[in-house]
Amino acid sequence: MPVYIAGVGLHRFGRFPNRSLSSLGAHALRAALEDAGLSVASIQALYCGTAYGGVAAGHKALGALGATSIPVINVEAGCASGAAALLLGVLALRAQAYECVAVLGMEKMPKGMIRSTFFEPWQEQAGLAVTPAYFALRAQQLLREESLDVRDLAEVVVKNRGNGALNPYAMFQSSVTAEDVLASPEVCEPLRLWMLCSPNEGAACVILARKPPPTRPKVRVAATALRSHRFGNVLGEHTPLCGTVGRIPPSASELAASEAYERAGLGPQDLDLVECQDTDAARELLACRELGLYRPGECARALREGWFAPRGKLPVNLSGGLLSKGEPLGASALGQVVYLCWQLQGRAPGVSLDRCRVALAHTVGRGANASVTILQAE
Amino acid sequence: MSAKPVREGLFVTDPETGTASLLGSRCAGCSQVAFPASEFCPYCGSEHTQVMLLPQEGTIELCTVVRKSSPNYRGPTPYGLAVVRLTPDLVIIAKVDTQQVLAPGTAVRCMVQAVGEDDDGNVLLAPCFRPLHLQSEMERIRVAGS
Ligand SMILES: [Zn+2]
Numbered sequence: 001m002p003v004y005i006a007g008v009g010l011h012r013f014g015r016f017p018n019r020s021l022s023s024l025g026a027h028a029l030r031a032a033l034e035d036a037g038l039s040v041a042s043i044q045a046l047y048c049g050t051a052y053g054g055v056a057a058g059h060k061a062l063g064a065l066g067a068t069s070i071p072v073i074n075v076e077a078g079c080a081s082g083a084a085a086l087l088l089g090v091l092a093l094r095a096q097a098y099e100c101v102a103v104l105g106m107e108k109m110p111k112g113m114i115r116s117t118f119f120e121p122w123q124e125q126a127g128l129a130v131t132p133a134y135f136a137l138r139a140q141q142l143l144r145e146e147s148l149d150v151r152d153l154a155e156v157v158v159k160n161r162g163n164g165a166l167n168p169y170a171m172f173q174s175s176v177t178a179e180d181v182l183a184s185p186e187v188c189e190p191l192r193l194w195m196l197c198s199p200n201e202g203a204a205c206v207i208l209a210r211k212p213p214p215t216r217p218k219v220r221v222a223a224t225a226l227r228s229h230r231f232g233n234v235l236g237e238h239t240p241l242c243g244t245v246g247r248i249p250p251s252a253s254e255l256a257a258s259e260a261y262e263r264a265g266l267g268p269q270d271l272d273l274v275e276c277q278d279t280d281a282a283r284e285l286l287a288c289r290e291l292g293l294y295r296p297g298e299c300a301r302a303l304r305e306g307w308f309a310p311r312g313k314l315p316v317n318l319s320g321g322l323l324s325k326g327e328p329l330g331a332s333a334l335g336q337v338v339y340l341c342w343q344l345q346g347r348a349p350g351v352s353l354d355r356c357r358v359a360l361a362h363t364v365g366r367g368a369n370a371s372v373t374i375l376q377a378e
Numbered sequence: 379m380s381a382k383p384v385r386e387g388l389f390v391t392d393p394e395t396g397t398a399s400l401l402g403s404r405c406a407g408c409s410q411v412a413f414p415a416s417e418f419c420p421y422c423g424s425e426h427t428q429v430m431l432l433p434q435e436g437t438i439e440l441c442t443v444v445r446k447s448s449p450n451y452r453g454p455t456p457y458g459l460a461v462v463r464l465t466p467d468l469v470i471i472a473k474v475d476t477q478q479v480l481a482p483g484t485a486v487r488c489m490v491q492a493v494g495e496d497d498d499g500n501v502l503l504a505p506c507f508r509p510l511h512l513q514s515e516m517e518r519i520r521v522a523g524s
Binding site: 120121122124125126127128129130133134136137140141144186187188189190231232234235240241242243244245246 | 384385388402410411412413414420421440441442443444445448449450451452453457459460461463466467468469470471473479493494496502504505
């Protein structure tokens with residue numbers, strides 16, 4: 001039972017002090033409906049992903065288009081919230097419960113160092129609630145395992161910011177040099193400030209339907225997988241205080257990737273484009289390994305040969321990634337899906353790929369939650 | 379005004395030496411060790427767990443440095459945050475008394491550190507590992523000074 005993307009819409013990511021969360025969401029929803037050539041009356045259910053949006057966030061956004069009495073389900077799954085909403089929409093269509101649903105992701109992130117309710121108060125008091133320090137430890141582990149150094153991390157930022165400079169929807173539309181990145185303030189060794197993405201605001205919307213849209217190239221959701229973690233990895237995104245040595249279980253990202261590849265009947269070798277979680281520069285390289293884009297120990301070679309560069313054999317974060325777009329938690333996964341849909345339909349802003357038939361979107365974060373979505377042009 | 383741990387059941391101290399032992403729990407079912415001590419096993423879900431003292435000494439696996447205070451943290455900065463290996467099978471996340479990244483393999487010992495006060499004026503105590511070379515240096519100074 002195929003599920004097609006009927007239309008997509010985006011409110012660009014950035015900081016919008018004069019716009020409410022509902023108005024960001026309504027903007028993306030209107031844009032997606034217009035893109036699909038549908039009215040709000042065609043939508044039979046709304047799934048809304050947001051982490052900080054509060055009670056009935058999706059209801060309020062839909063209300064701006066005229067409340068239609070459809071079921072509205074608000075979903076939270078950390079950085080994968082939008083992907084969780086997408087999964088629910090896809091499952092409902094595959095179950096033939098509806099013909100057409102809207103999937104919305106939106107967020108207005110608090111400013112400054114996010115005081116996550118994920119940590120307990122005693123962890124804050126004990127100095128253990130420092131999110132970038134956990135990113136830094138994970139980065140150090142990756143550098144060691146893959147024989148990389150801090151300059152390799154800077155080059156990831158250079159690549160993504162270069163891509164973002166060409167994307168009119170990016171928050172940062174300027175390229176940077178490795179020297180600039182390395183000279184930015186040290187946050188936690190080895191991470192510099194410019195190696196970390198900025199939490200921000202935005203919204204993205206995808207209209208899903210059981211019938212393909214009549215006027216656009218057909219793009220279907222080949223697979224979407226959402227997984228949480230298993231216990232044992234001390235550096236897992238569930239941010240535990242302990243773990244084992246030697247018998248580390250597969251990560252949530254690895255579990256989601258293998259499930260998505262299996263469901264789609266595709267593998268890493270079939271991909272033309274990947275958008276993955278680059279919360280920090282090292283996280284992108286780790287995500288690429290978890291997604292099977294290079295084998296363990298092969299990262300240095302992949303970077304040296306430019307595999308993930310815009311003209312490489314498998315471009316990664318051609319949109320500029322979160323490092324250029326910023327990260328509005330609930331919206332980021334669907335922002336990837338919107339961008340990949342544009343590429344698959346040959347209408348992406350900025351760099352447009354000559355050939356793009358299969359594309360993969362990946363997010364991972366607190367929970368832990370990880371999502372992998374594979375889109376395929378027909 | 380008195381001193382109290384940031385969390386009950388996190389560690390026990392040895393008043394003689396000033397060292398501390400973290401409290402973990404071992405699962406009767408799968409024998410995995412968890413920290414902090416937990417009524418259930420995060421690996422298998424068993425409710426049959428027993429509190430145990432974890433080793434006071436361990437070695438640094440990975441280490442980074444935190445330079446700024448985070449919300450609700452009133453202890454000294456900068457400090458290290460590290461993955462510390464306590465047994466061949468167990469690694470934990472721990473605060474470390476250092477202003478620089480410590481090399482993997484550096485030996486550390488669990489101590490207790492004051493990290494500010496709570497709203498009632500009690501001094502809050504939290505575990506903090508100290509490099510053994512630093513500690514022996516301080517003992518040498520203490521002996522020399524006495
Ligand atoms: Zn167990």
